[in-house]
Amino acid sequence: MRTTHLFPALLCTLACGSDTARSRINFEVTAGGLTQGGPVTTESGWTVELSTAELSVAGLYFFEGEPLFARVDRRPMRGRLLGLVIGTAYAHPGHYVEGEALADLLQPVTLDLLAPDQPLGQANGVSGAYNSVRVVLKPAADLDNHTARMAGTATKDGVTVRFTAHLDLDRTIEGVAFGADLEASGGKVHLAIDPAEWVRRIDFGSLDTTQVVELQEGTQPYNAFTRGVENTAAFHFTWIPG
């Protein structure tokens, strides 16, 4: 991780760390697949059914900074109306500033996105306005030292492609949207990962149809798979009050 990413967050963390009014909280985090393997239609018209969709998540960090394209407006109606007249000033326009770190969950886990929801563990943090999440992806031993793995079939116009793929990413996904005002312990955060995003932009037409193909690095299907795993839109965080 580049140190320049950490500095703004740390400075704010420390400045806000002087806050004696807030309190420490913890909450449960669960995760699972959004579509659980159901048929997905890609942008190029292929219908994909996944038989394997696994992802290794090394950690989650919750921040107060709002993501660029997924701002969650939790103001009451009066505040929203006022906001039409009086704008809000945001520092560093055009850049995501993660701001103060509010909570984290550092227990690595490998998720089977086709299985029922799984517990990730207890996140420890402090009370405050949660607005974004950083997801840390790392290769895991129980995933044969891969970060993500998928397999399935893609069908279009009677042609079927059987494929497998894996990624060895060591990457943080910054600025995933999540909006909640957490004032006390209790409740839980659910992370739903949509594997449809992994295949949505893959052009299966370039692949061999006679055998199970492994997506090769440097090819369009592999690059589209990579972008899909990294896509913040694949991650959906929801606060479920306790």
Next chain:
Amino acid sequence: MYRSFAILLCLVPATAAAQGLPEGFSPPRLLEAPSAVYPQVDLQNRIEGDVELDLLLDEAGQVREVTVTSSPSLTLAQAAIDAAMQFRFAPAREQGEPVPCIIHYRTKFRLPPRPAWALTSTATLPATTATRADAGYDVLVRGQSLPRAASDWTFELGVTRTAPKAGGSGAELMKKAPGFYISQHSGEGKAHQIFVRGFDAIHGQDTEITVSGLPVNEVSNIHAQGYADLHFVIPEVVRSLHIQEGTYDPRQGDFAVAGSLDFDLGLTERGVLVRGTAGQYGLLRTLIAWGPEGEPEETFVAAELAKGDGFGPARAWNRASVLGQVLFPLSSQLAIRILATSYAGRFDAAGVVRDADVESGKIDFYGTYDPDQGGASTRHAALLEARYRDGAVAAGLSAYGMLRGLRLRQNFTGFLVSPEGDRTEQLHDAFTVGGQGHYQKKLFDKRLSLEVGAIWRHDQIDQSQRRLRTIDGAPQAQDGQGADALRDDVSAELSVTELGLYGEAKLRAGDLTVRGGLRGEAQAIRIFDRLANLGLGDRREAFGYQVAPKLSVEWRVVPGLSLFGSYGKGFRSPQALSLQQGERSTFTSVHSGELGARILPVEGLIVSAAAFTTYVDADLVFDPTTGRTQLFGPTRRLGGALVVEAQPFDGFSATGSATYSHGVHADTGDQIPFVPQLVLRGDLRYQRPLTEIEGLPVSVFGDLGLSFLGPRPLPFQELGDSVFLTELGVGLGVGPVDVSVEIDNLFGSRWKDGQFVFASNFDPGAAASLVPAQHSTAGRPFTAQGTITVHY
């Protein structure tokens, strides 16, 4: 004939045999000498001097007659007579039989030590303390300053017969100041962190500290504004500690936000003092001090050499200090004082440990993650002062020069910021020149006193900060710029000039004393920021000023009861490097108010009580990641203090204080974190003559220090630990030799000296939590030492 004979013997009692005096004659021996009371009129008129007495003792050792042979005033003479009539002696003996005798006796009356920020003192309080000098029968009586507020104290210290606990420097004396708590979180050589009255003064930003006129706070220090390293102060030559909490005195200058402290230097015991201490954790300390007989207490030279291995890994330290001062009385009106000091210290520091890691057994409470923290510090300084006093006029002029060097290596966050480690190195070199002057005149039968004064100071500073690799201590490279681009976070030359002017009028009308004053301060700053403009550098200048009114009223309701009301504005200069081109140098302002009382219910007992409030417009807090202070916002505090000073009988003194302060962020109402709200302190000192062995007096002595610190508010509604500590020293004196044992942390408390909350990662292979976590620095465990002191 007999009378003449007796005089001769008693004037040279210690050498009677050597002078060929009759066999079997032994001179009288002083057993009990109550303190003389400094007359109020002499304090007000600033009259001091020696009263020479002849005492006629009878066969029982009782004083039968006192004859004054010389005295600066009638009232001083009477005070000396009143005290002398209560003396008790073991009688002189001739062939074993008690005989009458006349002895010569000298009582020294000295005006209160002058706070460095106050080149004149305004002492009138009839409270006194007395210190008995061992040499001959000289007695020193020093008046206490008249407080301008209830939170204005002078604590007489002098040479304690027990040695400083754990080889501590003069900085440890701050513990005795009411409401003060000092923390040593980064090695025995770094300036202490000071908490006082709800302020986290960090390393001195909110407490103006001087040592006999020499400023200690450092302007725009790279580590912390107002950094005040007191390790050069040798505790045995600190004659008294003058504490002004609040900002009510126009002589108080930069950094007097919570208050001011002056260490008044002087060697109260004349002759040669040699002291050696050895103790646990490799502690060795030697001290040699010399105060020439017949010279004023201000004239002395002292040298200290000390070392320790520390009570855990990475805590070794070394210290060498020389401190000397000479007072030349050129005439009855004019005196010259020269103070010089040279100090060097080096120290390791263990840094912080994560509380969670200690609880899980991952690291020992006294352990360290990064053993290569620490630093080195030097100070060389000299001060020249001229004092003039003639009747109703008093004036003073002083100038000083100082060279300072500081290197700090610290790692608060492990590997959180950089995979190569977060150890930072801070370098600060400064050359400082400055001076003060004042003129005071008393008018209308001394009922009106007018004073004007000025200070000037110039600091030329070179400072830098960069990150070091944990693995080998080499400088880190900038991201993606190769090894030749070193990671300098700060690199700058600063030039800071500060000028101050003050005036004060004091009017005494009956039982009412009103003081009103004004202080103006201007600061001019030039900056050369070497890192700005992509390393091409940037030159900036800034200028600012501050005006601070002061007002205090004392109403002497009845003799022994005074009520005080005080208001004052104080200020702190900004970190120079934070200023932009042409910016007004924005001083932080503090407004302080206090209502209080001082009561003297009986002789030897003083009780002070005060309720206080402060408002600071821009407070600072320490940021462990950058290793520097950051803006926190406006704060206000409300609190109270109770201080009791007692000398119920000769040889015993006690002081106790309780201070409570509630501080909040003025905008949000949130409590100020890390600052103790309740601070209790007690100090007891006792000494008593026991017997005599082969002509040598035998005595016992001891002192006890008790500190209690209430739980500190921490961020996220958490509380720090409370702390209770006990220091003990006991000893036996035989003639010129004292043998003593000193113990710090008598009950072996495992306590957290510093407590912090921030994010860190000390495991470079693990995912780093960014959520602020509790960290602490270990306090000193049970530490015992033995000391031999020879005084001749």
